[in-house]
Amino acid sequence: MSSELDRRTVSERRRLVLQLGVATALAGVLPLGACATFPFLPDHYTFSVAEMQRAVARKFPYHKRISQIVDLTLDDPVLGTRPDANRLSIGAHAHIESPFLQAPADGHFVLTSALAYDRERQAIVLRSPAIDSLDFPDLSGPYRGEIRGALELAVSQLLEGFPIYTFKPDQLSFAGVHYEPGEINVLPKGVRVQIVER
Template structure:
């Protein structure tokens, strides 16, 4: 038995992100951030994943809650100990909130870029299923991961 391939689609990653980030999180215990409706694209040239979220930000410091868009990207790698695809070199590419004053928006944008990148770095996006790693008595180990324009392609090799 030779290598086998597991394909992970944009839709699968979008679903995992929506599940993982469905719970609002807090920035500095001041701002509550809700992310939803992940839209994922892959760039095979750079090996990066680009994601846009619908975003809602609220805080006791603000008069109202704001809605907008958060765009982030990250380089993908396979983490062998956890059998998961994780995002590294995470960057907040865009953070726009509708109706917010420019001065507040600039401050929040800088905060989001700094803290958001740190919080999302190393985020697990997909874990290889146990049933993909074992067929009969044969155990497979991830060998390589390729980012394509359609998703991820993980090659599994049989262990001796």
């Protein structure tokens, strides 16, 4: 009886050592900013402002002719976070030309956007971007509303659904079990995306 108990104890120890060895080996391949609670998968991913800035910068400079009366160019985007509203902010320079203006107008705007998960593309995307502030010092008063409308249309077409991060297949599945982003939280220095079983 004692011999059998000893054999079981040795077997259990070997199994535990093997599990720890595999877990330790795989821990080295987990992404930065991730903490493993699922077997060999993190329970969240964290994206820095710098990572998201690089993603957004790929869409700029952007040129759009709107309703054949406004030529709009957007450039120099700067991404930030609004943790209090759980939104990202994007500020950019805007250059506008129109036959209705005496001269081209330059200004700056800031928009904010929510974040959502697009399951089809397996990506975290911008959702419902909206102009938060608009500053065109040399633009005459009567046209301010029209300029804001043109900007909102262009921004909506440019950034709605734009992916700031696309997951690789092995980041959301393991051994036939599938996972997906759950809660998305905007933090002061980035975005934290919870990973849950689908």
